[in-house]
Amino acid sequence: MPQQADCVFCKIVAGQIPSAKVFEDDACIAFLDIGPLADAHLLIVPKEHYERITDMPALEFAAVTLRIPQLARAVMEVSGAEGLNVLQNNGQVSGQAVPHVHIHIIPRRQGDGLGYRWNAGKYPEGKLQQLQRALAGALGT
Ligand code: AMP
Ligand code: ZN
Numbered sequence: 001m002p003q004q005a006d007c008v009f010c011k012i013v014a015g016q017i018p019s020a021k022v023f024e025d026d027a028c029i030a031f032l033d034i035g036p037l038a039d040a041h042l043l044i045v046p047k048e049h050y051e052r053i054t055d056m057p058a059l060e061f062a063a064v065t066l067r068i069p070q071l072a073r074a075v076m077e078v079s080g081a082e083g084l085n086v087l088q089n090n091g092q093v094s095g096q097a098v099p100h101v102h103i104h105i106i107p108r109r110q111g112d113g114l115g116y117r118w119n120a121g122k123y124p125e126g127k128l129q130q131l132q133r134a135l136a137g138a139l140g141t
Helices: 010-012 058-065 068-079 126-138
Strands: 021-024 028-032 042-046 083-087 103-108
Touching: 010 042, 021 068, 042 058, 042 068, 042 083, 068 083, 068 103
Parallel strands: none
Antiparallel strands: 021 028, 028 042, 042 103, 083 103
């Protein structure tokens, strides 16, 4: 997937606009989010342009996720956080503002006021099994 001329993260990857880069390898770069939810909030970005993870070859996504543990350890060490969220949005409806795949590492501490509504539902009779069959069918399993 070629770089996209109008994409802010492609421009960061190409070095055309600055970023506070902390890590780079053949597959991805990681830099500080310019609008942090907490100090040391990091973004991990594949070097190739894909809008959503559903567009990505699995091994290219794996090459990016491979780096999560070491980057998360660095974020924990530097921020002194008590925990962290790994967040990855796909599509405007999910909150994705930059249409180039990226993974957030967000440090968390007690009382930080972050979080989101987790309105857990309950399946009506038979619905869970119906979805299980549909997903297994889609997966061919
Ligand atoms: P999302 O809502 O998941 O698409 O997140 C996009 C994130 O990219 C936001 O948290 C922004 O603060 C961040 N962001 C946008 N432009 C830049 C930039 N030039 N450098 C660093 N982070 C950026
Ligand atoms: Zn891009």
